[in-house]
Amino acid sequence: MSDRVYQVTISSAERTVVSIDNFAVPQNKITFLFGESGIGKSMISKAVYGLLDPDALDIAINGRSYADHLKQSRTQEIQKNSFFVFQEPSSHLNNLMTIDRQITEGSLQLAKDDSDILNHLWKDIDEQAVRTLFEIYPKPYRPSGGEKQRILLLMAFKKINVLLNSFGAEAPTYFVFDEPTGSLDDNFRNLFLHLLFTKYVQRPFTIMIITHDYSIISEVYKKYANLLDSIRFRELSRLKSGAVELHDFSPDEYLGWLQKTAFKGGAVARQEKVLEVEADFKIFNRSLCIYREREHRQKTNLVIHKGEMVYLKAPSGVGKTTLAKLVMGLFRPQKFEMQLAGTRITEKTHKSVWHKKVWGKKAGMVFQHADESLNLQATVKEVFDGLPLKSRLRSAVLKQKLGELFEGEIADAFISKKVAFLSGGQKQRLNLLRTLVMNTDLIILDEPLNGLDFLSITKVMEKLEERRRQGSALLLISHNEEIFDTILDKEHIYYLAECTMELPADRQS
C-alpha cells in the first residue's frame, strides 16, 4: 500500500496555527515522526485522526472542511479500529474513574485477555501486584508518570489485540503513539518497541510514533533490521514561509553524528573541584545514594571538576531533579552535605547563602520544561534582562548569542517577540541560553535536549562542549541515555538510586 497524503491547514481566529501540504501516512507501515517540539506533530496527527474540535479551530483537510473529514466513512472506521496514545498521560486518564474501569471501557472490553501485555510492560512486577494498582483512581502522585504511560500503552495494545482478532487485513488503521516513552527509561522503551513490533508482524497496521528520542533509531537498527522495509523515519521542519514540511530523516545522519561525537567529559585530575556532593543524602524521608557503577555496589561522592561534564543517571522518579534542586537550594533536605566552589553547604545552611553566593554566581540551572521555566508573556529580550551580568546585554550582543543556537540571522522582530509565540524547541533553546550566557562555575542541565530536533541537538551539544572547554563544570540529567552514554566515558557517569535498592539482575548488563 502507498502513502496517504494529507494537506492540513489549522487556523485560529488570530493566526495560522499549522499548515502542511505533504503529511504522508504510509499505510500499514511504521513511521517514526521527529521534529522540534511545538512544530505541529501532535496537532496534525490529531487532525487526521479526527480528534480536534471543529468549533474551536478553523481546519481544512485536503481542501475539505473538518466537519466533512469527520463525516467520512474512512475517518470513522479509523477511529473505530485504532487508538491514540496522548503525550501527557495525566490528561488522558479520567481521575473520576478507577483505572480498572478505564482499561475496559468501550471496545477495549473486547480484548478479554491482557496478561501477555501486562507481563511484558511490567516485566519486573508480579501481575497480581499490577492489577492491584488498577483498582485505584488516578491521582497526581500515584500511579507515577511511568506507570500512567504504561497504562495508556496497555490500552493501545488491547485495541491492537482487538484488531488482530476481529478485523480483516483491509480495515483501515491509524495507531498514533504521541511521545509514548517520554516518561519511560530505555529499558521500558525497548520493551514497548518489542511488543509493538511483535504485534505488527502478526498483522501489519498503520503506526505513527511521534518522538523526540532519536536514540530509538539505534534500537531499531540493532534489533529490528528485518523490519526496516516497513519502517519510515520522517521529520517535520518549518519552511521560511512559516508552513511545515515533512521529509525523510536519514538514520545515518544521527548514527554517524553519534559515532564521531565523543567529548569524553574532560580532564579530571589537574583541575580544581567545583562540586562535591556527599554520597548519601536524605530528603522527603527517602535516603538516596550516588554510585559509580550501574550495579549500585559502592557509594561514592559526586565530584565535578572545572572543565568537566558529568552525567547523572537514574530511572524516572528516583530523584535526579531533586538532587539538582538540592544543590541549588530549592529543597530543604534532612541530611545533605556538599562543597560548591569552596563553600561548604549542609542541610543546616540558611537559604540566604544561595541567594548571596550561589544563584547566578557560582551556579546556574536549566530546568526541564521550558514552557514552565520561562516567562511566556515576556519578550525574548526581556528573558535576559535582570540576569546578574557585568553589563546589560545590548541588542547586538544578544543577537550574536542567540545566533549560536538559532538558525539564520536574528532579526529585531525576533528579539521583541513574545516567548509564548515561539515553538517548543525555540523555547527550550532560549531556556538553555539564559543560563549559558552567565559565567557560573557550575551549570546544571535538567533534560537539556527536551523537545529539540536533531539539528538543534547537535548545536546544543557543541555549545555545551564549548562551555566545558572554557572551564565550566556541567552536571547533566537526561533521558537521552544513548547520546550521553556514547559521548561521555564511564568515569563521567554517576548513578542515583535509593540507598537500599539493588538493580534487578536482568538490568545489570
Add this chain to the structure above:
Amino acid sequence: MKLIRHKDKAWMGIWLAVMAGVGVWDVLFLNKPALKQVVAGFLNTFVISLLVVIITLACGWLVTICLYYLEARRNKTGYLLLTFLLNLIRSIPQIVGILFGYILVAYLTGKGTLQSPTLVFPLMAAIVSLFIFIELVDLMRERIEYYKRLDFYSAMLVCGIPESRIINFDILWKNSRLHIFNKLISVFGISVFLQCSVDFIISVGLSTGVSSVNLPLTLGSLLAKIDSKQDILAIGHTLTHPSYFPNLFFGHLQGVTVAFLIVFTLMCIYHISNGYAERHRL
C-alpha cells in the same frame, strides 16, 4: 463582527453611545440648572471612582509586596500585625465603613476644617478604597502563590534574577496585569455603586449635624433630592397609568436621567468586566 465577538468593547461602545444620546436629549429637554447639576453629579461620581481605582491599585500593590517580604523574611510579628489589620478592615461591611467615613468627611467639611475640593475628593476616594483594596490584595497574592508553585519562579531565582523583579515585573506586571485590570474595572463599578448608595443614605438625612450639602454633588445625592424623588415616583405612576409614560422623558427628566445613569452604567460595567475576562480567558 470583531466587535460582537469582543463583548467588552461592544458594551463600552454601547455605554458611550447611550451616554452621548442621553446627553443630547438632556441638552434639548432638561432645564439648564438641572442639567448643570446632572453633569456635575455625573463627573464628580466618575472622578471619585477613578481616584478610587488609582488608590486601590497603589495600596493593593504596596500591601501585597509588604506581605510577601514579611512572609519571605519570616518576620512573623510584622506579618501577623498587617494581616490582623487587613482582617479587621475585612470584617467591617463595606457600605457601613464608607458611610462612617463619609459622615466624618461631611462633618469636617461642615465645621470648615476641610475646605478645598482638591482635598475632599481624594479623601472620599481614599475612604472607599480602604474598604475595597483588600480584594485586589487577595487577587495579587493568589497570583504570586500560583507562580511560586511553578518552576517559573525557581528557574528565574537560580539564574540570579532579583526576587523583586520576579514578583513585580514577571509575575504581577507581565502575567497578572490583565487580571488586575479586570479587577480594577469591577472596583470602578463597586465604587460607583457604593458612592451612590452612601450618598443617597446621607442625603435623605442622617442628622442635623451631617448634611449632604457639605459633600460634593454626586449621582447618589442628586437622586435623593426632592425633584428626583418626584420623578422616580412618576415612574411608579406609569405602571397604573401607561399613557403617562411619554411624560417621563420630558417632565421628569432629572430623576429619570440620574436613575438611568446609575443603573445603566453599573450594568455596562458588569458586562465590560465579564467580556474582558472572556476575551482574555481569565
